[in-house]
Amino acid sequence: MEMDSRKQKILEAVVLDYIETAEPVGSRTISKKYNLGVSSATIRNEMADLEEMGLIEQPHTSAGRIPSDAGYRYYVDYLMAQSDIQEEAKQLISKAIHEKQQQVGDVLRDSMKMLADITNCTTVMMLDNNKSSALQLLQLLLVEPGKALMVIITDGDKIENRFLEIPKTMTKEDLELVSMMMNQNLRGLKVGDWQHNILENIFQNLTRQRQVVDCALEMLSSILNLEGRDKKIYLDGGLNMLSQPEFKDVNKVKNLLQSLEQQEVLTQLMEADNESGITVKIGAETGLDEVKDCSVIVANYKVNGETVGKVGLIGPTRMDYATAVSMLNAMTQTLEEAYKEEK
Amino acid sequence: MEMDSRKQKILEAVVLDYIETAEPVGSRTISKKYNLGVSSATIRNEMADLEEMGLIEQPHTSAGRIPSDAGYRYYVDYLMAQSDIQEEAKQLISKAIHEKQQQVGDVLRDSMKMLADITNCTTVMMLDNNKSSALQLLQLLLVEPGKALMVIITDGDKIENRFLEIPKTMTKEDLELVSMMMNQNLRGLKVGDWQHNILENIFQNLTRQRQVVDCALEMLSSILNLEGRDKKIYLDGGLNMLSQPEFKDVNKVKNLLQSLEQQEVLTQLMEADNESGITVKIGAETGLDEVKDCSVIVANYKVNGETVGKVGLIGPTRMDYATAVSMLNAMTQTLEEAYKEEK
């Protein structure tokens, strides 16, 4: 059965109306609301075809039709128009970002919140682990005798702070020396690439401060080994799910939101093969039973052309794909531009 | 009407049973389950008295009784036994805290998560604003030409990081000088107490680096002026509310959780006159209509004897007060001890 233009229009009508009303769409509604110039009976025939093709389905015999996962897929791939709110949205977002000077992480957090508010979806930002980014700066600061703060900046302006216990005899100058030495040897290297001989080199040149270096390195390796910690994840708008009629059952919401709090679930959900551009996963396409009623839209988040993380939008399969994709596009672009400017 | 020992026992039974089952408690249940040695008829009479006293109430004529806010209050004030899980709990918590070396904020976040998991309540940690804590250390680090990182440590080991744009000509030594100068003048001062003449002093001695100092000070003042930012709030276990039968209605949960995301609500909720020890607010006692079905337990969180924030537990009025109070006690004590050790 081929997909002629009228079938496309009817499918689109079903998708759009269902997105809007969350109610199964009947043939009468379509013939009246979307004037295709044919009667409800004709639409009924076409709808029977669409159902046979697996693009729409009936919750029960005497109900209208709702799009299937495949139906949404067809809509997203062939029918969906990119909405043009992008430009205004970008300006809005850009303004909000530049308005206040903030701690780095907060900008991202706030952006995600905004995105969640606008789309009424749940948003996820996932920054890749440290292993993939290079050390920009490492500095030890003497806070008080016996106590130092280690500041680590990695590519992409990610900052880690960690307190360090040190011998009370250590002076500010000692720490400065250690910092310099470690910077010289490790700067620009991907954290996973540190060679043993480089570390040996550091040790040999800093026998006096060996204890501190030892401690600092141990701490670094502990940071690296904490697999669970190495991805920064910001989740926002989880409550938005509660507004969706498909989640009027508390248990459903609970299961869903609890799933979303698990890192493995999020990680799989946010997997995106598509290096540039946007990935849309609809319902069962996510491969996760817990979120089979949800769709996920994922975009890569880049700084200076290199992917440093992912931004995702999670909503019910009955979500407004056109707006969601546009907004996500606008958001990532704006963020990337903002960080470029800063350089 | 006086409160004899039998009435107390019956009230306690009503509270305990209702906490356990979330169902109105009948006279028969009490006479069978809590052997008070009297028949259900007698208990009925006593319950009528308790109802007259306003300590328990009936949802409808043919239902059992549930505790009123006043009933819970009486229970908490006079009947509740401190549960003795405290010691094991403290060890459990203490172990978890010391197990992994972490970024400072993460310890608090994780602790709150643990507390939420154990009590099945929502937890809040609210750190007071910077104005009340003194500057411990300020340091400017050269990240790359034209870009510096400002690290600020305040009392209570709170760390703020902020990137700074600087003239490309600025050297590492310039920044070091500025840092030293600012430290000399501002260290140990409450941030709100900075005097104009001190700032002038800094400016006069650093004319060459004036631009940077200017920028740094501007940034500092911007941090201070961001009123909305000056309290760090960690909220966790919001989802736990979803497990509570009193929140099986989605809209109720949504309203509640949305309220809890508002800072003003949280601030009022966490108000605690009681300087040392624990404050319990039951239902309407919170003074907030949005959370009239909830109770809040608040404890002050201290570092070195000084209150730096508050820790709170939020659950339905039908919460297990005994366990909650004990756990909260254990948590704050453990945290305080942990931070003391570190010094």
Next chain:
DNA sequence: TGTTAGCACTCGACCTGAAAGAGTGCTAAC
């Protein structure tokens, strides 16, 4: 050959009434 009107049919949503069950308050007896 494609389109449309008409009609019987299906099935969920909603209402109603009856029955069951839980728990009470009151009274009278112990």
Next chain:
DNA sequence: GTTAGCACTCTTTCAGGTCGAGTGCTAACA
């Protein structure tokens, strides 16, 4: 002062019935 007993109230549950939305099919029409 305590208890057994009983009538009463109110919620919960379920079956039956009606209503309406929407369908699929058929026959007529262009």
